[in-house]
Amino acid sequence: MTAPQLYSEQALADCDVVANSTMNRARGLTGVNSYARELGFDPVVRLLAAPGPPAWLDLCSGEGHALRAAAARLPDDAVLTGVDLVGPRTRSPLPPTVELVTASTADWRPVRAYDLITCVHGLHYLGDTLALLTRAAGWLKSDGLLAADLDPASLRLPDGGPAARPVLAALRAAGFEYDARRHRLTLHGGRTLTLPFTWLGADPAAGPNYTGQPAVASYYRPSG
Structure with a gap:
């Protein structure tokens, strides 16, 4: 196997597959096509159990429908932040507790x-x-929770071979848990960590992943 032409973060942001408009843009908070269904829990229930003002960061938030719906069920001191490369296409007024940021997740940092x-x-x-x-x-x-969908098949070594096994081993050693049946990655509790891999670039022409939608393959060199 040989790696295809690999894209930088900046070049990747200009690719149509990265600005995908079908995967997450219309997803709501609860119901059939929802965050609750994909994550296996209702985010609001989790947030209401948190001490102090609840704070939710949704990365790749699309139109922000889930955050808008959550705002109606959370207290007025909640902080609901969505970050998306394309951002919302509708300009309807946001609830006071919701902020939708149009930015690349590679560059954005929270406060x-x-x-x-x-x-x-x-x-x-x-x-x-x-x-x-x-x-x-x-x-x-x-005491926070990170939850994300991860396709290990999209992680590749420099020669194009699969990097799933070493990457998942490193993630688990760092404290992450991975549910292979649901393709769900979770981390309980914030921490500072490093992972022993160097990113080489990404292939936006990798083709469909397990969702059936075109996806990106990321190439890594083990560095430790």
Whole structure:
């Protein structure tokens, strides 16, 4: 196997597959096509159990429908932040507790810690997936939860071979849990961590992943 032409984060942001408009843009909070269904829990229930003002960061948030719906069920001091490369296409007024940021997750940094960080099917379209997971681990509160969909088949070695086994081993050693049946990655409790891989670039022409949608493959060199 040989690696295809690999894209940088900047070049990747200009690819149509990364600005995918079908995976997460219309997803609501609860119901059939919802965050609750994909994550296996209702984010609001989790947030209401958190001490202090609840804070939720949703990465690759699409139109932000889930955050808008959550705002109606959460107290007025909640902080609900959505970050998306394309951003919402509708300009309807936001609830006071919701902020939707149009930015690349490769560049954006928060100014606070969160009780809940989610990335529902968003990792499928990112370049350096492991870098975002590393950063997001540091954005969690000490009792916070990170939950994301991860396709290990999209992680490749420099020669194009699968990197799933060493990457998942490193993630588990860092404290993550991975449910292979649901393709769900979780981390309980914020922390500073490093992962022993160097990102080489990404292939936006990797083809469909387990969802049936075109996705990005990320290439890594083990560095430890």
